[in-house]
Amino acid sequence: MTTTTEKIKAGILGASGYTGAEAMRLLLRHPNVEMTLLTADRKAGQPVEEVYPHLGGYGLPDMISVEDADWNTVDVVFCGLPHGTTQEIIATLPAKVKVVDLSADFRLDDPETYAEWYGHEHRALELQKDAVYGLTELYREKIKSARLVACPGCYPTAVLLSLVPLVAAGLIDADDLVIDAKSGITGAGRGLKQNTLFSEAGEGLSPYSIAKHRHAPEIEQEVAKAIGRAAADLRVNFVPHLIPMSRGELITSHVRLAKGKTAADLRAEIAKLYEGEPFVRLLKEGAVPQTQMVRGSNNCVINVFEDRIPGRAIVISAIDNLVKGSSGQAVQNMNLMFGLEETLGLEQAPLFP
Numbered sequence: 325m326t327t328t329t330e331k332i333k334a335g336i337l338g339a340s341g342y343t344g345a346e347a348m349r350l351l352l353r354h355p356n357v358e359m360t361l362l363t364a365d366r367k368a369g370q371p372v373e374e375v376y377p378h379l380g381g382y383g384l385p386d387m388i389s390v391e392d393a394d395w396n397t398v399d400v401v402f403c404g405l406p407h408g409t410t411q412e413i414i415a416t417l418p419a420k421v422k423v424v425d426l427s428a429d430f431r432l433d434d435p436e437t438y439a440e441w442y443g444h445e446h447r448a449l450e451l452q453k454d455a456v457y458g459l460t461e462l463y464r465e466k467i468k469s470a471r472l473v474a475c476p477g478c479y480p481t482a483v484l485l486s487l488v489p490l491v492a493a494g495l496i497d498a499d500d501l502v503i504d505a506k507s508g509i510t511g512a513g514r515g516l517k518q519n520t521l522f523s524e525a526g527e528g529l530s531p532y533s534i535a536k537h538r539h540a541p542e543i544e545q546e547v548a549k550a551i552g553r554a555a556a557d558l559r560v561n562f563v564p565h566l567i568p569m570s571r572g573e574l575i576t577s578h579v580r581l582a583k584g585k586t587a588a589d590l591r592a593e594i595a596k597l598y599e600g601e602p603f604v605r606l607l608k609e610g611a612v613p614q615t616q617m618v619r620g621s622n623n624c625v626i627n628v629f630e631d632r633i634p635g636r637a638i639v640i641s642a643i644d645n646l647v648k649g650s651s652g653q654a655v656q657n658m659n660l661m662f663g664l665e666e667t668l669g670l671e672q673a674p675l676f677p
């Protein structure tokens with residue numbers, strides 16, 4: 325634990341990736357944090373300004389390889405690493421170093437589900453047992469005392485913030501969730517992938533991983549927990565789409581209302597749960613959530629609309645995948661883990677236009 329004069333020393337593993345860059349951008353404005361360690365893989369050895377010119381001139385350390393890291397120089401590490409990599413690297417860290425993981429390595433409670441969706445046996449089950457799911461608004465108290473926080477995937481973040489309060493209150497049917505999700509291209513990471521090239525992703529809209537995306541079991545796990553059911557007994561319909569914009573995520577969920585309930589009841593529940601929350605906001609009745617409302621901020625905006633089909637409603641939420649969907653909520657969680665004001669480093673308003 326730090327004092328007010330002593331800064332938290334933070335390491336960013338995977339600093340040359342998109343979430344790493346966003347973590348650096350946010351932490352540069354954090355009054356209680358100094359970045360002492362930045363790692364990269366192929367870009368190890370490069371100064372930050374070579375990898376990210378927009379972050380030049382801030383005095384950040386050069387990127388080094390994980391093998392060369394001195395873990396005594398950090399109190400906390402943010403892991404913006406590919407799936408499967410974090411679990412190997414952090415298993416070697418001294419226990420005093422706290423971990424905020426942005427990858428999917430520690431999100432799933434059930435090792436079999438993990439192996440089924442990520443294609444290999446989990447290699448750090450001891451650590452996994454103590455990991456806390458990092459959806460801040462729902463797990464705040466547990467996060468405060470956690471050593472390892474597993475930040476949710478970007479899609480699950482926006483889905484769960486909007487739907488969990490409704491299933492938990494019995495206002496909608498957990499067995500009839502139809503989730504239409506759309507993400508900007510940075511959601512796929514900075515690694516060169518053909519489908520994220522401007523020439524191939526621009527001016528088009530592509531559904532992918534239809535009914536077989538690895539975020540479906542993550543969503544099922546958390547929805548099931550909210551209603552005291554086994555994840556294996558619950559199935560959601562989840563279809564993600566790649567949108568030609570750099571960042572942002574929009575979720576449109578089609579839901580069945582519990583008998584006698586209306587869209588107004590759903591709005592009232594969301595308003596009640598998130599009253600006083602710094603980053604989650606129910607919009608005024610009829611106002612349409614848009615990615616343009618949250619760009620560059622840690623905010624999540626939500627609204628509920630009546631469907632023309634009786635007994636159904638439409639719930640829409642929007643986040644910035646690189647902020648609330650990853651590095652922003654990671655900083656929010658780090659603040660809690662170190663007993664700091666939750667909003668530190670995250671107060672910036674959205675960027676518009």
Ligand SMILES: NC(=O)C1=CN([C@@H]2O[C@H](COP(=O)(O)OP(=O)(O)OC[C@H]3O[C@@H](n4cnc5c(N)ncnc54)[C@H](OP(=O)(O)O)[C@@H]3O)[C@@H](O)[C@H]2O)C=CC1
Binds near residue numbers: 338409
């Ligand atoms: N992008 C997003 O919107 C979100 C991403 N996430 C998750 O966060 C994690 C990071 O994502 P993102 O930043 O987009 O990914 P990127 O592909 O942009 O970056 C990956 C980073 O990991 C480094 N790296 C790659 N392989 C290794 C290795 N074997 N050992 C050490 N370092 C390695 C890369 O280094 P180098 O550049 O030198 O190769 C780079 O710094 C992923 O698990 C992702 O799924 C979670 C929520 C949202």
Ligand SMILES: CC(=O)N[C@@H](CCC(=O)OP(=O)(O)O)C(=O)O
Binds near residue numbers: 426476509
């Ligand atoms: C557009 C795009 O490709 N998005 C990524 C999700 C990124 C993310 O949040 O998820 P993880 O941390 O679980 O990787 C995908 O669909 O795999």
